[in-house]
Amino acid sequence: MSNKLNYSMSLANSYGLSKSQKIASAIGILGLFIFLLAIFNIQFPDRGIVLTVALLLIAIGTVWFANNAYLNTTEGIKNDGVWFKSISSRGLIGWLTGLVLTGFYIVLYFFPELLGLTEKGEANTGLIALFDPLSRILSGNPASQWFVYGTLYTLAILAFGYKFILKYRHNRYEKIRTGSVMFFQLAFAFLIPEFMARLNSDSFSLPYYDLKNIWPLNYYNFEQYRVNSMISAGDIGTGLLIFGIVSIFVITPILTYKYGKRWYCSWVCGCGALAETAGDSFRQLSDKSQFAWKVERWVIHSVLVFVVLMTTAVVHSYLGVDSTKYWLTKGTFLILVASLLTIVFVGAFVFKRKELAKDAKYGAIGYFVIIIALFALYYFSSKSNLFLFKPETLRKTYGFLIGSIFSGVIGTGFYPIFGSRVWCRFGCPMAAILGFQQRLFSKFRITTNGGQCISCGNCSTYCEMGIDVRAYAQKGENIVRSSCVGCGICSAVCPRGVLKLENDNMDGRINPNEILLGNDVNLMDLINQK
């Protein structure tokens, strides 16, 4: 047999687009084309109308496409031809899309002047100018490249969210969950911060604050300029600052204990929202190999360590030394951080020792030793720099490497190559913290249905986080992985109804059954006794 067949580069040609889908695609692309014209500084007579038309064309194109693709079929999983389509199987269109997206991110992060950003005080040009009318309506200010990005991001989540809902319209969990991410993106990430900006005046200033964006994902939240602006904004600002801290230490752990990290990663988070909607066509591309899993664990936890050090250094850099002026001094702060890390570390080792894999232990000990050593080094040295590096260097490095390159350029730009959750899986420090909580202290797990698994591989293939779900399902073992974002697709695509996302007691959460239901009870007893 030819090599082609082995790789499913099938001879199939019935998966092309229908006529309606082609027209719908053309309409959407026309909308994008208007943006392209704007980038090249074509002068439009009425920017408000042109912008509306462009946004509408994209929305209509996507909705029409989705209607045509899904409403003509019966309700149910229809992944037909996913691996034959160029865009969703790392074909030419997939690579081109990846290139365009990556290019867009590079321009957005590093060359915003190409989009029309100008010096302070000057009027925008190009694409950014096109978005000025909308920005003025919402916040009263002219647009920035981030406003352009935010608008397009929200539009993508809404339009592709609609597509997602149609695709999974037989599945109520997916419909409600998608409604949730669409709402949080539109309201919390997009509209509310704009309205908050409207409140700002010369005497009152709030930072642009997506309330659901929690540290460490929101790694800049405790930088000096933000903290200053919040404190100077009186009670509201102080409230926001306290809310930011409470989110980390109280709200997040409680919700994760009750529902797993999915409450955030696949119901609220904006990164997750884009991955689940616009990224849905690419979820099957994530790498499921054991090697990828090993890389993932080291990389994501390294990012977490990095962000902890960076934030500590930055906060430390602007705190005072004099305890009579303010209770939180450099020294107190460092002691607090070190104590917290020690409590978490010791707690996990004392109570959850058995659940930690060997490499997890080594990794944790290694990082813990490094962090504490750095603290010690600081105390016993000249105290000029915390952690050997200047805080500003650390912050810039983090912002560049993680904030820009990883989360934007690679995280989203490479959707068509590495799947939709590259950032969430390998890079997001928030996902690492929530994952730690989920793995060790959560009621959440995915249960398997006795002996009904046929090892078909749909669950693993469509896991965007690259979890080899099948490996657990075919053993009848509950899945309690820290990376699981609870999107529920494994359960949806399972043709035998084997998987279910559940919140239940901590007891019996981990059940390493050696033998499945089906054989007589004695045999099961025998095996489980061992």
Next chain:
Amino acid sequence: MEHVVIIGNGISGVTLARHIRKLSDKKITIISAETDYFFSRTALMYVYMGHLKFEHTQPYENWFWEKNKINLKKGYVNTIDTDTKTLHFTKGDTITYDKLVIATGSKPNKFGWPGQDLKGVQGLYSKQNLDNLEVVAPNNQVCKRAVIVGGGLIGIELAEMLNSRNIPVTFLVRESSFWNGVLPEGESEMINRHIKNHHIDLRLSTNLKEIISDENGKVKSIIIEETGEELPCDFVGLTAGVSPNISFLEDSKIKTNKGVLVNRYLETNVKDVYAIGDCAEQKEAIGNRRPVEAVWYTGRMMGEVLAQTMCGNSMQYNPGHWFNSAKFLDIEYQTYGWVFGSKGRPDYETHFHWKHNDDTKCITIAYHKDTKEFLGINTFGIRMRHETFDNWLTEKRDVDYVINHLAEANFDPEFYKHFEKDIKLAYNNQLQTA
């Protein structure tokens, strides 16, 4: 070191090998002529449909076998000499064993239809079948119409596959209703309607008379027995069941009937030779089970049990309560315990049937008409928890208990609508009117 040789790298053989490795350090060799590595046969359909690549159907990464010291040998066993404990391959090489396990699975049934060996006529069982299908039915230009003969689980999967590539399908089913040899009436009829909703040309009570060849020895059309109608087509799928794949044992001393005859320890008549999975035939049937069960789950269980026996913990194959599952296009099906269709139903078995208005969900609960003991359940479009029903069957609960506690067994995803109240209401109404 004892050498265990397993012929067949399907779920039975591979499960056996894995469990022997867990329990011992015996030398293990798995032989297959089909593929280099184990794959999930039941997932072949998803490769054709473009949901998966073939490599996704392989549950273990390729390094797994070497790491676990399980030797894989590609080759087709021609004959077995049990006196010298030697296997002879078609290529002339040989291999010796200390213990031999036959796990060669099934092959599609052919009933002697004229033209059944033409090009474009095949079953759907092996990787090679799938590769062939890709050649003869890659799209609806090459294959303008497909005919499927036989109305079982593989038949409907094949129909779904072809349908996914917009190839028009005519589905010939001998029975008066789809799979009604197994499914009770209400369910079978619901599936009939579901098949037709997918624009599949379902012909019930229809038999194949012959397959007509064109000048190149390729299928051109088929003729229907009842009407004499000639139906032009480019592909004929034969899915009228499977039978044990054991023709290579003909000249051996191993006793066979339909399959390789085994006792409850899965031993054949020859010492140190065992058989498991689809190709094994129980000398005496176990409970309501058929002597040959060509089911994924039973193959896996046999592998688990035989590993115990071969590693010094002699153990009978003693399957627990019957269960199975399937998917009919968009409708998931699960069954626990025994629910019989009209054929072969014991006199004491009576049914409660509930169907949702949307015509995609129903359940049938079988119970003893005198003692009311719960015997089994079929569910369509509602997922049920295996463990719960396993317990209820062991505890011999009555039907009222099952109806009243149905919510405990629900395995649907969160936020799904529940129908336990409707079901209970229907059950109570039925009792009042009965």
